[in-house]
Amino acid sequence: MLRRMLALFAVTVSMLLAQHASAVWQYVHKDFSGRYAMYGGYPGETTPPVAGDTKAAFTLTGTAARDMFNAIGPDLKDACPDSSVRVRNRETLSCPYHPADGYYCDFGFDLSTGLSIAGSTSAAICTASTASKDGRK
Template sequence: MKWPDAGAAAGRFFYIFTQEKYDGKNTNFDSRQQGFCRAGASADVPGRAAVGCNQRAGMKNILIALLFASGLCSFAHAGTKEPWEAHYRPLKGEYLMYSGSLGELQAPTRKDRKVSIRVEGTVAKEMFDSMHPDDKDTCTTAPGHRERTKDGVSCIYDPDTGYACYVGFDLRTGKSIGGSIC
């Protein structure tokens, strides 16, 4: 959200909020006494020079208006973000068409056709980094080997081969399925 003129809006609010006439009788609310002070009444704070109720209420209103204006400016600034452009980037990967299950691969048929897609490199690292934490149970105990799995997406990091992620789809139903097994 972008405010066209947040500074002017805050200035108008500040001007309106600090006016001392609320009910036409020059009546101001005195928060210290939890009541109203009439013009000419004295609600001085002991140990201070004579400060009338109207002056304290006016100072309080100014403080509240300043706090509100600073919050408004912060809100207006928070709404301005750098534009993000979505664009497709090339990726490195492979795919496998099959039927049956990944544990018992068969040739794809007319009624049973699935795909397992493996991506490597930068996209696999980005996916891996987005899926923390590491799985506690992994397919191997090799030093440095790490796995992360979320539903049908699985990613691995192997110090020798780098990052790789797997996704799978049942092409007859369109449902996401696992793309790899141990």
């Protein structure tokens, strides 16, 4: 009898803990800051966008970039000569952290195909940008 009561108690506590754990996280839509650019051609050799060759590059900043940076870790080893610059990368998503600029994440889409591509509206990954001047902080 005591064993059954303990088992029932354990199941009840487990269910309550599971419910509490799932109640802590909430699916929430949050605002974010960033910028984008539309172009044709290839990064570095951009041309005006035209039907069949339109791409979009995005840079997210602030809390959204920090959350993405934390989610895709770990840091790339020896990504930049300046050891204070941290870079995390997954496929076509690049998220650097510069002490002076904070976090930002660059990515893009080929709008003609819908495929994810590398894209950037920022300076080179390892160099500081004008983020503090353009409101990225």
